[in-house]
Amino acid sequence: MSDAPERRDRQPKIKIAEYLQQVRSLAERFAIQEREEVELAAARGRVLAQAITAGVDIPGFANSAMDGYAVRAADLEEVPARLRIVGEQPAGPARDVAVGAGEAVRIMTGAPLPAGADTVVQSELTEEDDGQVVIGEAVRPGANVRHPGEDVSSGETVLVQGTRLAGRQLSAAAAVGTSRVQVVRQPVLGVLSTGDELVPPGGVLAPGQIYESNSYLLAGLAEESGARVIRRHAVADRPEELAVVLDELTSQCDAVLLSGGVSVGRFDVVRNLLDGEAESTFHRVSLQPGKPQGYAVWKGTPLLAFPGNPVGAFISFHVFGRPFIRTLTGQVNPQTPRRQIRAGASWKSPQGRSQYVPGRVRLNAAGQVVFEPTSAHGSGSHLVATLAQASALCVIPADVEFVQAGQLVDVEDIL
Numbered sequence: 375m376s377d378a379p380e381r382r383d384r385q386p387k388i389k390i391a392e393y394l395q396q397v398r399s400l401a402e403r404f405a406i407q408e409r410e411e412v413e414l415a416a417a418r419g420r421v422l423a424q425a426i427t428a429g430v431d432i433p434g435f436a437n438s439a440m441d442g443y444a445v446r447a448a449d450l451e452e453v454p455a456r457l458r459i460v461g462e463q464p465a466g467p468a469r470d471v472a473v474g475a476g477e478a479v480r481i482m483t484g485a486p487l488p489a490g491a492d493t494v495v496q497s498e499l500t501e502e503d504d505g506q507v508v509i510g511e512a513v514r515p516g517a518n519v520r521h522p523g524e525d526v527s528s529g530e531t532v533l534v535q536g537t538r539l540a541g542r543q544l545s546a547a548a549a550v551g552t553s554r555v556q557v558v559r560q561p562v563l564g565v566l567s568t569g570d571e572l573v574p575p576g577g578v579l580a581p582g583q584i585y586e587s588n589s590y591l592l593a594g595l596a597e598e599s600g601a602r603v604i605r606r607h608a609v610a611d612r613p614e615e616l617a618v619v620l621d622e623l624t625s626q627c628d629a630v631l632l633s634g635g636v637s638v639g640r641f642d643v644v645r646n647l648l649d650g651e652a653e654s655t656f657h658r659v660s661l662q663p664g665k666p667q668g669y670a671v672w673k674g675t676p677l678l679a680f681p682g683n684p685v686g687a688f689i690s691f692h693v694f695g696r697p698f699i700r701t702l703t704g705q706v707n708p709q710t711p712r713r714q715i716r717a718g719a720s721w722k723s724p725q726g727r728s729q730y731v732p733g734r735v736r737l738n739a740a741g742q743v744v745f746e747p748t749s750a751h752g753s754g755s756h757l758v759a760t761l762a763q764a765s766a767l768c769v770i771p772a773d774v775e776f777v778q779a780g781q782l783v784d785v786e787d788i789l
């Protein structure tokens with residue numbers, strides 16, 4: 375057992391932005407430098423180590439947006455118009471058909487626009503009669519024609535370096551002809567829970583014990599952020615055991631996320647063990663939940679230490695963990711978008727800490743869009759089960775102590 379004394383920690387709190395800057399600086403120093411080339415189909419979730427430049431225009435040629443008839447707008451000045459059908463152009467190679475005065479070509483969506491045509495009339499507005507097409511309604515000149523380079527021109531940047539590749543980005547790369555991409559090596563993250571009271575789910579709970587859940591939370595979030603994860607649990611009051619697990623994890627990982635044991639209690643082993651380590655930094659951050667935070671470098675590998683309370687661990691990942699992984703993998707860190715929505719309930723917020731309240735954005739009975747906390751207990755950092763129902767976070771500034779139903783509040787989506 376550790377016999378470390380309880381700390382009387384009256385350290386002033388630091389601002390979220392200040393601590394975030396420290397976390398990002400740490401990640402910048404350990405940013406992954408290795409690159410690899412992978413098939414586009416295997417690149418989902420990876421981070422681009424190069425820009426993708428269009429090798430072709432998109433669209434590549436003038437083409438039809440509808441199934442219908444390619445015509446000359448000048449022939450539609452008076453409707454109904456009757457035009458002679460002189461050919462057909464499906465999607466695919468351009469046929470040797472052209473549209474002259476008084477003529478039309480039957481055309482399919484995506485097919486190249488025949489020479490002479492400048493407008494496409496969709497088939498619903500037409501009737502065919504004895505080799506002619508009858509167009510009964512006026513059609514805007516140039517309607518239903520997609521022009522070359524309208525989306526992107528050859529030589530333009532389609533995806534910047536540092537983009538994380540999801541389905542849409544893979545599709546953009548494919549559409550400009552890219553088949554292999556340079557990506558940043560996938561980060562390997564250790565996830566380590568500490569706590570004597572923690573029993574793996576499925577085990578038998580003795581009095582005072584609870585099921586361990588943070589490693590599932592943080593491993594899941596880290597994987598969703600593109601990392602490969604190695605998950606472990608070490609008991610809280612045995613620093614030697616924690617040191618062994620840290621040795622093992624840091625020898626295989628680019629970084630380790632810890633939860634629990636960072637506060638001021640006698641058994642807060644993470645803090646007790648790391649306190650003497652290189653660059654070990656512990657702060658009280660003006661955040662609720664998620665006040666106690668720390669980082670250190672263990673045998674050359676950065677560690678981020680989050681509080682053990684499950685919602686605190688989640689908010690810590692949302693505010694610091696995800697930006698840390700993004701920086702580690704060379705991604706840009708855009709500001710998390712916030713929008714103002716009316717509070718759908720009243721609640722208290724702790725003085726001097728920015729409160730993050732899990733909840734949902736919904737329509738209330740009066741038809742107003744409101745933010746509603748998922749739990750009547752608001753931002754309580756132990757509310758692990760109701761956290762799963764939340765899809766948004768309400769962010770209350772540090773100087774606000776009470777939120778009145780109906781007032782505008784800042785809301786962020788949970789990614």
Ligand SMILES: Nc1nc2c(c(=O)[nH]1)N[C@H]1C(S)=C(S)[C@@H](COP(=O)(O)OP(=O)(O)OC[C@H]3O[C@@H](n4cnc5c(N)ncnc54)[C@H](O)[C@@H]3O)O[C@H]1N2
Pocket residue numbers: 567568569571572584585586587588589633634635636637638639642663664665666680681682683684686755
């Ligand atoms: N005297 C003070 N006590 C506390 C302070 C303070 O300023 N002065 N801060 C409180 C705040 S705020 C937080 S947050 C917690 C942080 O404590 P630790 O990070 O040291 O976390 P633990 O004590 O290990 O655990 C807290 C809580 O969370 C449960 N837990 C921990 N790990 C897991 C896990 N992997 N899965 C599920 N649940 C977990 C643990 O059982 C505790 O209930 O300190 C306050 N105290």
Ligand code: MOO
Pocket residue numbers: 661662663664665666681683685686687755
């Ligand atoms: O900062 Mo703690 O996570 O509120 O309980």
